[in-house]
Amino acid sequence: MKKIYMDHVATNPLHPEVLDAMMPYFKDNYGNPLSLYGPGFKAREAIENARESTASLINAKAKEIIFTASGAESNNFALKGIAYALQGKGKHIIVSKIEHHSVLNSARFLEKQGFVVTYLPVDNHGLVDPEAVKKAINSETILISIIHASPEIGTIQSLSEINKIAKEKGVLLHTDSVAAVGNIPVDVQALNVDLMTFAAHQFYGPKGAAALYVKEGTRIVPLIYGGIQEGGRRAGTENVPAIVGMGKAADITKRDLQKRIDHIRPLRDSIISSTLKINKVILTGHPEQRLPGHASFVVEYIEGEAMLLMLAAKGIYSASGSACSSKALKSSPVLISIGVPVHLAQGSVVFTLGEETTSEDITYFNETFPQVISRLREISPYSKGWEETEAPTCTAKK
Amino acid sequence: MSLAEAHQLDNGGIKFLNEPIKADSETDVIYMMCPMHLLTLDDKVKEIRKGQVLSILTDYDGALEDIPEWCNKTGNEFLGIYEDTDHYKFFIKKVKES
Structure with missing residues (x-):
């Protein structure tokens, strides 16, 4: 049959070229990227090359990429990290009603912490009305999170219009681009978003590798404290094979x-x-x-x-x-x-x-x-x- | 008394500034914990020239001891701290080429 x-x-199957790129980091190149000897240097170099490739897929700078373990982690990081970083400025967050649960439930969690969340409706096609965003923004608004493309209904949002309003009002915009990156061209410079979530397994990379794009100069409170990995913003020994796989998948996706x-x-x-x-x-x-x-x-x-x-x-x-x-x-x-x-x-x-x-x-x-x-x-x-x-x-x- | 002022007494006088100094380069490690303030400082000082001033923004209290000490060890000049509303601004003058 x-x-x-x-x-x-x-999810997607792993691209054969991605698996080939990952294999050495399961076997011979097993060093800890923080170790100060050969195998560690090799692992570090591989991660930084993957960061360049991953950044290039969305037209970002390498230093704007924080590797995480999943789109859900990146979404949690974006919402909680920005909410805590900017709570001195305001405690109001705007999300759409059609966000992934990792955004919606992070927003609900933040409500329990004293933040106020507006859940924006969408039209019959799943589009957020930019005017509704404008009306929802108040002097306390610190973050807007709107899903880029819906995995359930396929609708692609008009992010540039929403972002124009966000920028006018001085509010940060995060977008969950898990379903978008790898399926449509995505350019963070053109979209001018401040934070973006995306995951490797959506473009023939491995599961367990994802990223949060954080525009240079944006303050964010880490979800995980500990070591100095990811510039101190996401502690924990890196999943080197998965990160290498994400970089390779990004290269292939950019090409294909x-x-x-x-x-x-x-x-x-x-x-x-x-x-x-x-x-x-x-x-x-x-x-x-x-x-x-x-x-x-x-x-x-x-x-x-x-x-x-x-x-x-x-x-x-x-x-x-x-x-x-x-x-x-x-x-x-x-x-x-x-x-x-x-x-x-x-x-x-x-x-x-x-x-x-x-x-x-x-x-x-x-x-x-x-x-x-x-x-x-x-x-x-x-x-x-x-x-x-x-x-x-x-x-x-x- | 603020934590910064307490450190000033403990250390026999960390130099606090009433106004921030004009810096040639600024780096922001607010919300980053130890040792990111020192690693970033080390990187950023390499990027400026001898005689130039770097400012580093941090909310990490341990920096009150660490950064002046780092300057002593590396031979760079610690110019002082400006205490902003929710963070510190440290000013470091690069004394020798690295």
């Missing part, structure tokens, strides 16, 4: 990004046009301003989990939204925020493509998915429609 991986927003986009965008368009021919299926997220390999839908009358299982049985691996929401059997806050009714949000499914996805894969998918929907609707208690039951009325438009 065919095996088609269509969950690239969850446009090719990847040109490859997956038409495949993604094929999925969207084919799937929207099925009755009572709705595209979630922005129709154009979305990640090039991202197609997300809600399918009426059936549950996302059932679709995932049946698709997996046919060799197609996909997701029903955020990993956290899927495991918690909870309606996705992102879908609720874009106005999808609760009963429809259960029928969420997300397909994300990568460089190894082929047109044959998509042909197979386009044949298989309608069959899966059809079969599940036959056995669904809602097969005659919501109207025949006491479920709430669907208001979303196709």
Whole structure:
């Protein structure tokens, strides 16, 4: 049976060149980067080379990159680190309602510490209104955190407009770019953001390696104190192989990004046009301003989990939204925020493509998915429609 | 009495400044803990020329002892400390080329 991986927003396979680059640092070059002898110097040099490569991917300076272990850590670091650093100036933070849990829960944690958080709504496509940002800013506002691209609905925010407002008001802007970096060109100079989170496994690098970009001159309180690693901003002996892998993946991504986009965008368009021919299926997220390999839908009358299982049985691996929401059997806050009714949000499914996805894969998918929907609707208690039951009325438009 | 003033008494008089000195280069290690103030100082002094002044901003109290001592050891001139609202500004004059 065919095996088609269509969950690239969850993670990606390691690029073979990345694995080759990492291997020596598991074996011969095992030195501690702080050690003052040969193996230590080699490890230090490898980390600094990886920092150059990682910075180059987003057009940053090497010294503006702090390596971390995950996007979640970087998001926690950005919110808590800036909140504590600037609490003397103000205690108000703005985030959108469609942030990743690592931003939302950090914001909730800060609320318990006495900070005030505004959770901005989004429109039906998942876009934050820059005017709403402007209205939310007050004299106490110190930080705005807006997700760059949503892994659940694929929408790419208009960050430059939001940042223009932030800069006018003297407020720092952090963006969670985990789903963006490696999938679209990202340039911190052009975006003029102050902090940016991104993770290696989103662009064929290893898990356990991520970064927080902190614009030069920005004060931040470390999450982890201890040694002098990462300029004293993130203590702990470095995960050298993973950092080397992130650097290599960054080099490859810089080289191949446009090719990847040109490859997956038409495949993604094929999925969207084919799937929207099925009755009572709705595209979630922005129709154009979305990640090039991202197609997300809600399918009426059936549950996302059932679709995932049946698709997996046919060799197609996909997701029903955020990993956290899927495991918690909870309606996705992102879908609720874009106005999808609760009963429809259960029928969420997300397909994300990568460089190894082929047109044959998509042909197979386009044949298989309608069959899966059809079969599940036959056995669904809602097969005659919501109207025949006491479920709430669907208001979303196709 | 502030912690800085207490150190002044302990050490028989660290030079406190009423106004900051004009520095040729400034570096900020606020929120960084030991030994980042010394490592950064060592790096930044290398970047300036003999006779130039470096200011280093820190909120680390241990710097009140460490930085004057570092200047003694390395032969650079410690010009004094300016106590800002939530941090210290140390001023160091580079005495010899490194």
